[in-house]
Amino acid sequence: MTLSETIIAPAAPASPVPLKVALPFQDDSSLFFAAKVAAALSERGHIGLTTQILERGAKASKVSSRQIAAMLGSGGPDLDLPETDFMKPEFLRSFDAVVTCKATALQRRTMANSAFRNRAERPVFVAFLPGLEFTPEKGMENRRSFDVVFLNTPGDLAAFQTARIGEGPFHADWGHPYFLTPRTWREPKPDAPIYFFTQAIAPQTLNGRLHMLQVLAAMALIHPRRRIVLKLRHLPDENAQHAHRERFSYPWLHNRMMRNPPPNLEFADGAMDEVLAEAGVAITCTSTAAMDAVSAGVPTMLYLDYVENYADYTVEPMRTMFKGSGLIRPLPALLDLDALPPDPDWLARHFRGEELYDSLIDAIVRWQGR
DSSP, X not given: OOHHHHHHOOOOOOOSSOOEEEEEEOSHHHHHHHHHHHHHHHHTTOEEEEEEEEGGGSSOOSSOHHHHHHHHOTTOOSEEEEHHHHTOHHHHTTOSEEEESSOOHHHHHHHHOHHHHTOSSOOEEEEOOOSSOSOHHHHHHTTTTSSEEEESSHHHHHHHHHTOOSSOOSEEEEOOTTOBOOSSOOOOOTTSOEEEEOOSSSSOSHHHHHHHHHHHHHHHHHXXXXXXXEEOSSOTTXXXXXXXXXXXXXXXXXXXXXXXXXXXXXXXXXXXXXXXXXXXXXXXXXXXXXXXXXXXTOOEEEOOOOTTGGGOTTXXXXXXXXXXXXXXXXXXXXXXXXXXXXXXXHHHHHOBOTHHHHHHHHXXXXXXXX
């Protein structure tokens, strides 16, 4: 069977028994993914077990207890263990599937091993991308040995198929849990808070981050009855081991470089779903939070023309990815909170409905019956 045939194969019937799916996470972004997929599987009668991968066999985590509690509740993850233990065949065979958004080096080596791939008793390995992907070619290559692959867009899927080398995956499809078509598009709420979703790497320079803070302070002065809230991805003492280290945190800049900041300029560290539920407008630079906000139907604006943006490798790919969306806004529109709804054609090329999860379940069931 060719890759193109697997892409258009008819959907298999829903699994007659609940599937047991491992959802490994090792940092905050993979935690968000695991929590979202676990909830979707549970809604469909399946079992998604969030599994925290500990660092190098030690009882250490790259994710803070606060972040875990915000996403998974006080009970925390269903499982936690080192990746070497997680990837042992005797442990894996108790699962129907492993679904991940981070294709780790050990996962890639294991899936490239024909002896493991040919084992009768093993789960199907499903790989999504982490979120917005600015180097999709690398992401595609890192997932070629997986059984099932989901790319972000139909265009990515076509490129993946065209560049196919060797055996390739059993099934390839497109869509992402962060990129679900909004059910409704929310009208701007005149009194709702404005949220700016921060990130570690954009802006990354001191001048760029100070500029962004000053823009938000100006916004707070222009709209004194609106709360202008910087949504922190993590607190200053968290994520010290994350691949993207934050320099010049916004709380640090606020405390040291702003005199008499507006009283309605605030910080928050709540869960994404809670924040989006109350947001009047969502603003970010190059964060995947833009897709979360659009998916939630929140008026969304991207601001890419900040000071020293040339220093950030994510800006131009973001500009290309969102070209024609209507979401990239100049500074005057940003300060006026002039958010536009996304272009329908652009939305259709990047977002998919809830049937994404049905396609995921169908792919797992079809692989089991291969």
